[in-house]
Every structure is written in structure tokens, then in C-alpha cells.
Amino acid sequence: MKMLKLPSVEEPQSMSAMTDVVFLLLIFFIVTMSSYIEMTLLETNLPTSAGQSSKIDLQNHLKIELTEKDQYVINGIVQNRASLNRLLRRYARLMPEAEFLLQCDPEMRHHTLVTLLGDLSKYGLKNIKLLK
Structure with a gap:
């Protein structure tokens, strides 16, 4: 009994499935990293509703507001x-x-302010200004 040898034909492989997976992974990592990026030092000066940019350079300044409810508001958050x-x-x-x-x-x-000043001192941060 003789076995017939079939000619090997290579099928062209489609890359569309691979590109779909790559784009889905890219979107996943962008979405999951967006909350982390918001909390890092990579803040931007976005225009306000009046069309003017903010006055404080957020890369070199960090504005910390202490409210009457003993909350910390950092750059509005x-x-x-x-x-x-x-x-x-x-x-x-x-x-x-x-x-x-x-x-x-x-x-x-006053305890909230003293605690904040203690935390700043603990990390060796000395450029502190009080605003009105």
C-alpha cells in the first residue's frame, strides 16, 4: 500500500487578530494607569472656565488647604x-x-496645622509659605 504525499501548502496567517489583542491591551493599560498618573507629580496647568491658565505652577508648588472639618485639600482635591x-x-x-x-x-x-508641619519636617521639606 502506497501512501500519497500531499503537497504542503502554507496558509497565509492573518495579523488582524494579533492587532486586535495589541490594541485591547494598550487601551487596558492606558485606562488603568490614568488614576496613577493623576496622583503623581505629572500635573498639568489646565485652563480654567474663564479661558485663563492657573496662576500657580503645579510642578514647583503644592497648594495644601486645611478646612474647618480638618480635611486636607491638595490642589483642589x-x-x-x-x-x-x-x-x-x-x-x-x-x-x-x-x-x-x-x-x-x-x-x-491648630492641631491639624501642627500635624501637617510635623509631616513636612519629617520628610525634610522646608520651603513652606502661608497664604491668606
């Missing part, structure tokens, strides 16, 4: 003390010469 400490540690490591602009509500407790 309410943060807890743990996230504030992570941010201060990052500034101490990457930008130790950055300025910290503190704005205190007149009705806040």
Missing part, C-alpha cells in the same frame, strides 16, 4: 492624611526644593 504623606514622601524624593503653599481656614483646629 480632598485627600486623607495617608495619601498626603505618600505625596510628601514623593516630593521629598523627587523635588526636595518644591514650595508648599499652606492655606488655613480660620475655623480649623
